Structure formats: C-alpha cells, structure tokens
Amino acid sequence: MxxxxxxxxxxxxxxxxxxxxxxxxxxxxxxxxxxxxxxxxxxxxxxxxxxxxxxxxxxxxxxxxxxxxxxxxxxAPAQRDTQREAAWLAHLAPLFAEVNSALPSTLNEIxxxxxxxxxxxxxxxxxxxxxxxxxxxxxxxxxxxxxxxxxxxxxxxxxxxxxxxxxxxxxxxxxxxxxxxxxxxxxxxxxxxxxxxxxxxxxxxxxxxxxxxxxxxxxxxxxxxxxxxxxxxxxxxxxxxxxxxxxxxxxxxxxxxxxxxSARAAATRLTSTFSGRLARGMVNRFIAYGEAAGSPPPAAYPVAYDAAKQLNAAATKLGNSEFAAQWAGQGAPLxxxxxxxxxxxxxxxxxxx
Incomplete structure (x- = not known):
C-alpha cells in the first residue's frame, strides 16, 4: 500500500x-x-x-x-453531426441576436x-x-x-x-x-x-x-x-x-x-450545455436557457464550446457575463x-x- x-x-x-x-x-x-x-x-x-x-x-x-x-x-475526436450542430445553433440564435452578434455559420473542434x-x-x-x-x-x-x-x-x-x-x-x-x-x-x-x-x-x-x-x-x-x-x-x-x-x-x-x-456560489450544476460534455459550474442564464424544456441536445464536445465561447465573447463586450462558463465545485461557498x-x-x- x-x-x-x-x-x-x-x-x-x-x-x-x-x-x-x-x-x-x-x-x-x-x-x-x-x-x-x-x-x-x-x-x-x-x-x-x-x-x-x-x-x-x-x-x-x-x-x-x-x-x-x-x-x-x-x-475522443468529436463525432461531427451537421444536423445536430445546426439545431443547436438555431436554439442559440435568440441569444446571439440579443448580444448583437451574427450567428456562426459553422462550428469548429476548438x-x-x-x-x-x-x-x-x-x-x-x-x-x-x-x-x-x-x-x-x-x-x-x-x-x-x-x-x-x-x-x-x-x-x-x-x-x-x-x-x-x-x-x-x-x-x-x-x-x-x-x-x-x-x-x-x-x-x-x-x-x-x-x-x-x-x-x-x-x-x-x-x-x-x-x-x-x-x-x-x-x-x-x-x-x-x-x-x-x-x-x-x-x-x-x-x-x-x-x-x-x-x-x-x-x-x-x-x-x-x-x-x-456571492449567493450564486451555492448553486452549481452539472451541465453539457457549454461544451457538449458534463461539467459543473455556477448556474447562470446560459445554463437555464440551454436546459429549458424542449431544448435540443448541444453539439458534441468540444464543438459546442465554440458556440458558447463566441456567444460569451460578444456578450462580454456589452458587459454581460451571463453566458460565461464559470466552473465551480459544490464546495464553492467555502x-x-x-x-x-x-x-x-x-x-x-x-x-x-
């Protein structure tokens, strides 16, 4: 031992x-x-x-x-699925519009x-x-x-x-x-x-x-x-x-x-909405939106991350951090x-x- x-x-x-x-x-x-x-x-x-x-x-x-x-x-390398990726981008379209950003035409395995x-x-x-x-x-x-x-x-x-x-x-x-x-x-x-x-x-x-x-x-x-x-x-x-x-x-x-x-640290969740793989982070608007009833599955990892990062970059320019992946464990309040x-x-x- x-x-x-x-x-x-x-x-x-x-x-x-x-x-x-x-x-x-x-x-x-x-x-x-x-x-x-x-x-x-x-x-x-x-x-x-x-x-x-x-x-x-x-x-x-x-x-x-x-x-x-x-x-x-x-x-493992991402299993590319054009239909799944298009559906995920379509789902995120209102968020991109909200931050005055064009919807990406394609996503990359970043x-x-x-x-x-x-x-x-x-x-x-x-x-x-x-x-x-x-x-x-x-x-x-x-x-x-x-x-x-x-x-x-x-x-x-x-x-x-x-x-x-x-x-x-x-x-x-x-x-x-x-x-x-x-x-x-x-x-x-x-x-x-x-x-x-x-x-x-x-x-x-x-x-x-x-x-x-x-x-x-x-x-x-x-x-x-x-x-x-x-x-x-x-x-x-x-x-x-x-x-x-x-x-x-x-x-x-x-x-x-x-x-x-802040009090937000007490609410963390495992989500695949950001990257396409489960990860635990502080709950924010992006997670809530991506997991809302009727949402399509996100694109595969790490392709989905490309969409989330582009959205967050545009939102950040407007002073909006609600679309950022802020990873944290359950002990975050400590x-x-x-x-x-x-x-x-x-x-x-x-x-x-």
Missing part, C-alpha cells in the same frame, strides 16, 4: 496538496506559487496550442525550480485531443515536467511509456472502478479520483456511458480497496479538514481546484470572482480570497489543527 509520504518523496514535494490544472484559469504564476509553497502546482494545456503550452511551461520554469504538473485532454498529437508529446518529452496528467481518458500506451521512460510521473483521472482499472493496466503511476462534487469537466472516458456520479469519498474508498496505485482525492475539497479526511480515507494527496480560483494568481476575471463570492502561498499555509494549519 502506498503511503502519502512515499508519494511525496517520489515527486519531491513537501505537502499532499495538488492545485487542479483548470485550463483557462490556472496560470504559470499560480502553478509556481503552489509549487514554491510545497504543494504541486499544475498547468492545464488542453485548450492550448503547442506554442502556447511551450510558453506556459517556460514561464512556470522561470518562476520555480520545484516540480509541477502539466495536464492534457485525452478525449480543442485538439492529445490522442495522436505527436507535436504535443514531443514538447512534453523535450520539456520533461515532473508530472503529466491525463483527463477524459488515456493516450496510447506507447505515449505513456515514452513519458515514463523520460522520467515523467503520470497521473490520470478516474470517475469509476472501470476507468481506474484501465489506468492501472496502462501503466500510469497514479489515479486522480474525481468525485461528482468537483467543479469543471467530469473526467469520464466515455461521455455516453452511464455515470454513477460517485461522491469523492465513496469513489476514494472503492478505489483504495481495489487498486494498488496511489490515489489522489478530487472534488469538493476546500479546506484542510477535508484534506485530512481524504488522507484518512486512503488518499495520498488531495487535489483542489475551486479553492484556488479567488487567488490573485489565477486567471479568473472580475465577474467570475464576484459570483464565486472559497477564500488570498494569495496562493497564504492559502497553502492556511490549509496546512487546518490539516494539523
């Missing part, structure tokens, strides 16, 4: 605290601050080009000499998958971050082997026992057990399969009783007391995302921060505004309190 200390020693970090990657919200400044404070900072490059990813890694390296994690998306992305793999092998983690599935076995051969520690998200078994069989080093409380996208390998939506604690106990791999608990963890509970339940570390959004080092904009500090280093110090005090 892997202990937390063994995991920390392997990664050469001091604290069992991992900052979740959060593509679009995590920054080199945030990742470096967490790593410098003794945890494991993370970059989410799933929405980045190879050039952008390279810049983010370089910027992080300039700010810390400590280990950090780089996360990639391993989703986030390329890491599956088969030889350029991104080459970048990771060249840069050799301490950790590379996978979300939405697993890359080919030879990619995992190449990363491990380069001395890179690998982790992958699991939402159930079957995914955890596939992760173990693939030779990945550790499992991120993502409970349904987590903000952002569910890491399900197959979005069409039945999702049991296990809570973090239930999933952690299930996996720790059946897997030999180190398990990181993720979902709804906002303070040191919850980290301690996860460690007591068998986790080697805890991964926190929403807890870091209010840190000044995150890329969250003023609207996101304001909503996370979010605290402070620099990342101070948050880490606070969490540590709470763990041992």
């Amino acid at each position: 892997n202990t937390s200390q063994h995991f920390l020693d392997r990664l050469a970090i001091q604290l069992p605290i991992i900052q979740a990657p959060m593509a679009g919200i995590s920054t080199p400044q945030l990742a470096a601050a967490v790593s410098n404070a003794g945890g494991l900072g993370s970059l989410g490059i799933g929405a980045s080009t190879v050039a952008q990813a390279h810049q983010m890694v370089e910027e992080t390296r300039a700010l810390t000499n400590k280990p950090f994690n780089v996360n990639v998306f391993c989703h 986030y390329p998958t890491f599956l088969g992305d030889e350029e991104m793999l080459a970048l990771l092998l060249e840069q050799r971050p301490a950790v590379v983690s996978f979300h939405f599935g697993l890359p080919p076995n030879e990619h995992i082997a190449a990363l491990r051969q380069a001395g890179i520690y690998t982790m992958a998200t699991a939402t159930n026992l079957q995914e955890a078994a596939l992760i173990e069989q693939a030779g990945v080093d550790a499992i991120v057990a993502q409970g349904v409380e987590a903000g952002g996208h569910r890491g399900c390998f197959d979005p069409e399969a039945t999702d049991e939506r296990h809570s973090t604690l239930v999933l952690l106990r299930l996996l720790s009783s059946r897997s030999k791999l180190p398990i990181i608990a993720a979902g709804g963890i906002m303070d040191g007391q919850a980290i301690r509970a996860a460690l007591d339940a068998g986790a080697v570390a805890a991964q926190l995302g929403t807890a870091f959004i209010l840190c000044p080092e995150s890329a969250a904009n003023a609207s996101y921060r304001s909503n996370l500090q 979010a605290r505004e402070m620099p990342a280093q101070q948050l880490i110090e606070t969490l540590v005090k709470e763990i041992v309190a």
